[in-house]
Amino acid sequence: MSTVKYDAHGNPYAMHYDSPEHEYQTGKQGVWLFLATEVLMFGGLFVAYAIFHHIYPEVFKIGAKFTDWRFGSANTIVLLSSSLTMALGIYYIQMKNNARAFWMLAITVICGFIFMAIKYVEYSHKLHLGLYPGAWYHGNLEEVAHHVGLSPEEIPANLALYFSFYFMMTGLHGIHVMLGMGLIIWTMIRLKRGDFSPDHYTAVEGVGLFWHLVDLVWIYLFPLLYLVS
Amino acid sequence: MAKNTPDTHAHDHGHGHGAGHNYLNHEKGLWSWLTSLDHKRIGIMYFITVMLFFLVGGLAALTIRTELFSANRLVDGQTTGAVVTASQYTRLMTYHGAIMVFLVIIPGIPAFLGNFFLPLQIGAKDVAFPRLNLLSWYCLLGGAGLAVASMFYGGADTGWTFYTPYSISLSKAVVLLVSGAFVGGFSSILTGLNFVATVHKLRAPGMTMNRIPLFVWALYSTAILQVLATPVLAITLLLIAMENVFQIGFFDPALGGDPVLFQHFFWFYSHPAVYIMILPAFGVISELIAAFSRKTIFGYTAIAYSSIAIAAVSFFVWGHHMFVSGQSEIAGVVFSAITMLVGVPTAIKVFNWVATLHKASINLASPMLYAMGFMFLFTIGGVTGIFLATTALDTHFHDTYFVVAHFHYVMVGGTLMAIMGGIYYWFPKMFGKMVNEVMAQASFFFIFVGFNVTFFPQFVLGAKGMPRRYYDYLPVFEPLNRMSTIGSYMIGTGFVIALIAVIHALLSKQEPVGDNPWGAKTLEWTTTSPPPHDNFEKTPIVTAGPYEYR
Ligand SMILES: [Cu+2]
Numbered sequence: 001m002s003t004v005k006y007d008a009h010g011n012p013y014a015m016h017y018d019s020p021e022h023e024y025q026t027g028k029q030g031v032w033l034f035l036a037t038e039v040l041m042f043g044g045l046f047v048a049y050a051i052f053h054h055i056y057p058e059v060f061k062i063g064a065k066f067t068d069w070r071f072g073s074a075n076t077i078v079l080l081s082s083s084l085t086m087a088l089g090i091y092y093i094q095m096k097n098n099a100r101a102f103w104m105l106a107i108t109v110i111c112g113f114i115f116m117a118i119k120y121v122e123y124s125h126k127l128h129l130g131l132y133p134g135a136w137y138h139g140n141l142e143e144v145a146h147h148v149g150l151s152p153e154e155i156p157a158n159l160a161l162y163f164s165f166y167f168m169m170t171g172l173h174g175i176h177v178m179l180g181m182g183l184i185i186w187t188m189i190r191l192k193r194g195d196f197s198p199d200h201y202t203a204v205e206g207v208g209l210f211w212h213l214v215d216l217v218w219i220y221l222f223p224l225l226y227l228v229s
Numbered sequence: 230m231a232k233n234t235p236d237t238h239a240h241d242h243g244h245g246h247g248a249g250h251n252y253l254n255h256e257k258g259l260w261s262w263l264t265s266l267d268h269k270r271i272g273i274m275y276f277i278t279v280m281l282f283f284l285v286g287g288l289a290a291l292t293i294r295t296e297l298f299s300a301n302r303l304v305d306g307q308t309t310g311a312v313v314t315a316s317q318y319t320r321l322m323t324y325h326g327a328i329m330v331f332l333v334i335i336p337g338i339p340a341f342l343g344n345f346f347l348p349l350q351i352g353a354k355d356v357a358f359p360r361l362n363l364l365s366w367y368c369l370l371g372g373a374g375l376a377v378a379s380m381f382y383g384g385a386d387t388g389w390t391f392y393t394p395y396s397i398s399l400s401k402a403v404v405l406l407v408s409g410a411f412v413g414g415f416s417s418i419l420t421g422l423n424f425v426a427t428v429h430k431l432r433a434p435g436m437t438m439n440r441i442p443l444f445v446w447a448l449y450s451t452a453i454l455q456v457l458a459t460p461v462l463a464i465t466l467l468l469i470a471m472e473n474v475f476q477i478g479f480f481d482p483a484l485g486g487d488p489v490l491f492q493h494f495f496w497f498y499s500h501p502a503v504y505i506m507i508l509p510a511f512g513v514i515s516e517l518i519a520a521f522s523r524k525t526i527f528g529y530t531a532i533a534y535s536s537i538a539i540a541a542v543s544f545f546v547w548g549h550h551m552f553v554s555g556q557s558e559i560a561g562v563v564f565s566a567i568t569m570l571v572g573v574p575t576a577i578k579v580f581n582w583v584a585t586l587h588k589a590s591i592n593l594a595s596p597m598l599y600a601m602g603f604m605f606l607f608t609i610g611g612v613t614g615i616f617l618a619t620t621a622l623d624t625h626f627h628d629t630y631f632v633v634a635h636f637h638y639v640m641v642g643g644t645l646m647a648i649m650g651g652i653y654y655w656f657p658k659m660f661g662k663m664v665n666e667v668m669a670q671a672s673f674f675f676i677f678v679g680f681n682v683t684f685f686p687q688f689v690l691g692a693k694g695m696p697r698r699y700y701d702y703l704p705v706f707e708p709l710n711r712m713s714t715i716g717s718y719m720i721g722t723g724f725v726i727a728l729i730a731v732i733h734a735l736l737s738k739q740e741p742v743g744d745n746p747w748g749a750k751t752l753e754w755t756t757t758s759p760p761p762h763d764n765f766e767k768t769p770i771v772t773a774g775p776y777e778y779r
């Protein structure tokens with residue numbers, strides 16, 4: 001069922017809907033349902049975190065010392081700003097100012113790049129110290145202990161578990177950031193093509209909701225991974 | 230809010246809907262099918278793929294039963310009674326389970342019958358998101374492709390449940406099979422997402438939630454489960470793959486992880502998945518019982534809301550799989566009690582169906598035979614489920630053939646019987662032809678009798694202590710195992726007859742069957758058989774409930 005119909009104002013909609021508005025409302029509900037699946041998927045990881053934090057609190061306490069709260073805060077600010085520019089992008093489409101909307105979306109993508117760049121710096125720092133996840137962990141005990149100003153006896157034997165969570169959670173989140181960037185670029189191309197108008201911008205709104213969710217997940221990851229020490 | 234104004238726009242594609250124009254001949258060629266966004270065509274594509282997977286899974290089952298026909302004995306230094314080796318056996322068992330669960334039973338009713346009939350039953354032109362619908366089919370194929378690929382890496386032998394730590398200590402075949410289930414899971418999520426939005430937003434004018442057919446209610450409850458539970462399976466399978474490849478240590482006791490945590494994660498999805506598998510079957514049975522009793526269904530509201538109740542309770546019972554896994558006693562008791570609670574809404578359905586039969590003018594055509602078979606078998610499956618929910622009994626029955634018999638009574642005796650009944654019931658609507666009634670009844674006879682001959686002895690074997698999943702057994706169990714194997718050949722015969730019946734019907738030249746050969750009352754029977762490309766000549770306006778018989 002792909003045939004397109006047009007309403008009185010020339011707005012297109014798929015012919016199994018009654019109107020563009022009907023299509024828009026349905027599409028938005030679809031996006032919300034998809035976001036629910038994302039929340040449940042990340043929810044599984046958060047539950048695992050809660051359980052292991054309960055069993056080995058010291059692993060997380062000491063593990064978090066290897067993160068730098070300044071990098072984490074910088075990334076939090078970057079993502080929060082990007083959520084704002086994303087929202088502004090939609091606002092400007094509603095205001096028929098497509099040029100500004102385009103720039104807002106572009107800034108959002110750039111924020112995504114900055115976020116990933118900072119993550120890259122953080123990752124390479126950890127990998128350099130041998131702080132790999134799970135069985136791949138090969139940090140030198142002396143060196144690792146010295147790095148956070150502790151004596152070697154104070155380093156828990158399964159410190160690697162923290163890095164399993166760190167890489168798993170930020171990795172899955174990072175994949176979502178990159179997916180989100182790709183989607184925003186897609187909406188930018190469509191915006192340039194003139195696909196959107198003040199009463200037809202479902203795709204941008206859906207991508208925006210996704211981007212806000214990715215942002216929200218980070219808001220939870222930041223304290224759980226950086227600030228638990 | 231959806232604006233339920235009747236469609237006043239003229240059709241802007243050039244052809245009319247005279248006699249003979251339908252979704253099957255709307256476009257021609259394989260490519261038009263593979264790229265079709267028509268929910269009816271996608272439903273048929275699911276039909277074909279699910280049947281192919283069913284054939285593969287079924288052949289694996291028959292091989293398993295053939296191996297178990299005789300206990301293996303050492304005679305003069307030679308093993309007798311063996312058909313396959315032990316390692317082949319465990320792989321057959323794993324693929325039988327994984328294929329039947331992920332590729333047959335889960336997509337079976339929703340993605341095939343549901344796809345085809347949900348929009349028709351609520352008077353919609355299509356599902357809400359036709360592109361996602363097509364994508365879901367490719368996800369299923371992708372998942373199946375990965376499962377096939379895993380066979381070339383030695384094959385997985387973990388069982389379909391992928392229990393740790395065994396599953397993380399093994400070859401890459403497990404990673405591939407797990408990825409297959411992961412990708413296939415997206416097919417399920419997309420179908421569920423589509424159905425929820427379709428039911429919310431695309432109902433025809435006058436089709437209130439209290440007028441939607443019970444099949445739609447069942448699919449709607451299922452869709453909620455698919456959307457909410459499958460993501461948890463996704464993350465669990467992802468963690469298994471990560472554990473296998475990177476040894477992240479969540480589930481590996483050697484690294485301080487907890488294998489029972491995996492079981493919690495897995496069953497948090499896979500118990501609701503049991504209802505993803507059975508709720509749509511309840512929906513089909515409600516349709517069949519109403520249509521062939523020629524009577525308004527008894528307790529519409531109770532049947533509709535009990536589906537939602539089952540879906541809700543199903544999220545809080547997963548611990549009944551871990552009564553003997555070192556879970557705390559308190560947790561065991563709580564999970565046991567909540568599990569028994571599921572019996573209440575389920576029994577409400579069965580009682581309402583039976584009450585509908587009371588003083589009805591029952592037409593025992595083949596779809597109704599399957600519905601009756603369903604009620605008989607599913608009741609046995611459900612009641613033995615209560616046995617297993619009882620912690621004291623489960624300690625004995627756990628991991629025995631009793632469990633195997635129980636879930637086959639529910640999944641095969643329940644879901645597969647409903648699929649078969651549904652196929653015979655809706656076949657004239659889908660293809661405009663009738664299936665030969667004699668062949669349809671013969672298939673029912675073989676499947677129903679064969680099923681009981683196969684699986685009833687397994688209750689006895691399990692109670693006597695025969696463990697499940699083993700390659701071999703003590704000679705004392707041989708007579709009942711032989712019986713079970715003979716029964717499985719009867720089931721196989723029944724399905725071959727059904728396949729021949731379907732192919733025969735498709736190839737036959739018949740008088741047009743008319744719009745409504747069964748005299749049923751739901752909306753799909755008001756349009757032509759097969760339905761036109763956009764389902765209805767005019768958007769129907771609904772003024773009454775779905776089962777206005779008498
Ligand atoms: Cu269960």
